[in-house]
Amino acid sequence: MTDLTTRYLGLYLKNPLVAASSGYTGSLEHLKELEKNGIGAIVLKSIFEEEIINDYHQRLNADDRFGSNIEFLDYYDYDLKEESLNDYIQLIKDAKHELSVPIIASVNCVTSQEWTQFAVKLQDAGADALELNIFIMPTDTKKSGREIEDEYIKIAKKIKSSITIPVAIKMSPYFSNVSEMIQKLDKTGVSGLVLFNRSYNMDFNIKKMKVTASSNVFSNPEDYTLPLRWIAVNSNNVNCSLAASTGIHNGESFVKLLLAGATVVQIASTIYLNGPEYITSILSELEDWMREHKYLNVDQFRGKLSRDKVKNPAEFERVQFMKHFGNKEI
Ligand SMILES: Cc1cc2nc3c(=O)[nH]c(=O)nc-3n(C[C@H](O)[C@H](O)[C@H](O)COP(=O)(O)O)c2cc1C
Numbered sequence: 198m199t200d201l202t203t204r205y206l207g208l209y210l211k212n213p214l215v216a217a218s219s220g221y222t223g224s225l226e227h228l229k230e231l232e233k234n235g236i237g238a239i240v241l242k243s244i245f246e247e248e249i250i251n252d253y254h255q256r257l258n259a260d261d262r263f264g265s266n267i268e269f270l271d272y273y274d275y276d277l278k279e280e281s282l283n284d285y286i287q288l289i290k291d292a293k294h295e296l297s298v299p300i301i302a303s304v305n306c307v308t309s310q311e312w313t314q315f316a317v318k319l320q321d322a323g324a325d326a327l328e329l330n331i332f333i334m335p336t337d338t339k340k341s342g343r344e345i346e347d348e349y350i351k352i353a354k355k356i357k358s359s360i361t362i363p364v365a366i367k368m369s370p371y372f373s374n375v376s377e378m379i380q381k382l383d384k385t386g387v388s389g390l391v392l393f394n395r396s397y398n399m400d401f402n403i404k405k406m407k408v409t410a411s412s413n414v415f416s417n418p419e420d421y422t423l424p425l426r427w428i429a430v431n432s433n434n435v436n437c438s439l440a441a442s443t444g445i446h447n448g449e450s451f452v453k454l455l456l457a458g459a460t461v462v463q464i465a466s467t468i469y470l471n472g473p474e475y476i477t478s479i480l481s482e483l484e485d486w487m488r489e490h491k492y493l494n495v496d497q498f499r500g501k502l503s504r505d506k507v508k509n510p511a512e513f514e515r516v517q518f519m520k521h522f523g524n525k526e527i
Pocket of ligand 1: 217218219220221242243244303305330367393394395414415416417442443444445463464465466467
């Protein structure tokens with residue numbers, strides 16, 4: 198009998214497979230499907246910081262009832278944002294009432310302002326943990342890389358001091374020294390890091406000469422090598438949990454990320470592409486592999502191929518094709 202139980206963000210999970218935040222995890226009906234098919238925990242779809250703020254500004258502009266009366270505006274400000282959050286809070290409450298797997302709320306944010314006061318409401322609604330997806334697009338040429346990094350740390354610290362439930366930061370791989378950033382975020386005392394978020398991409402329509410959204414919404418099954426490298430490099434050097442996200446589409450890449458040292462693996466694209474029933478196949482593949490290799494529980498092999506545990510750690514640093522493929526026809 199294989200034991201898949203895992204501790205993630207201090208929470209008890211029956212297995213290390215987690216549904217990543219996506220539109221799919223935004224309805225109670227889907228959440229029930231995920232639980233029915235054996236998922237270990239669920240990250241709800243994100244509520245967006247910009248969404249709350251834009252919604253607030255739009256409605257404020259459309260309503261001149263209060264003119265410039267500041268006292269009324271203060272009240273109105275609070276009231277409007279509260280309204281924007283109600284649906285999300287209801288989703289958390291319903292999920293906690295109807296499901297038994299851990300429910301992780303998610304906020305997409307770019308600043309440490311505005312929304313942090315509302316994190317308490319997500320906690321009060323019963324969320325078991327909070328995942329913050331932070332992506333600051335570095336389009337401001339006057340801002341240094343260090344300043345942007347400091348903003349991430351500020352957000353992590355601010356949210357940590359605002360709530361008592363565990364906090365995970367979902368970050369991007371686009372830092373000059375991503376390992377340093379992982380270490381710095383770990384030192385803020387967050388309970389987990391999710392490596393990595395996948396940014397929404399823009400595209401051009403050359404017929405209409407327009408900027409469009411990229412149709413490339415889902416990851417590809419070979420994309421898992423990005424989190425694989427950085428989890429393998431960092432898994433022995435952090436105190437917090439590490440969740441792998443991006444490109445894990447099947448049982449094989451699931452096993453690989455655990456061997457790299459991931460505490461859990463998050464999946465989104467494969468749920469969309471193969472349906473929630475595919476969760477049972479992914480879990481069976483893991484169990485079959487564990488039986489074949491005579492592992493009784495996940496801790497027996499987690500991190501076994503991380504950088505600090507392999508004979509030739511130089512493999513993790515190889516970035517150029519020349520040496521490996523230089524003389525081969527591919
Ligand atoms: C349709 C769709 C919607 C998503 N929405 C969110 C979101 O609201 N918040 C978030 O943090 N990530 C969101 N993601 C990103 C996923 O959580 C995940 O990090 C990313 O898709 C990489 O994982 P995958 O390769 O398993 O898809 C979304 C992904 C997809 C495909």
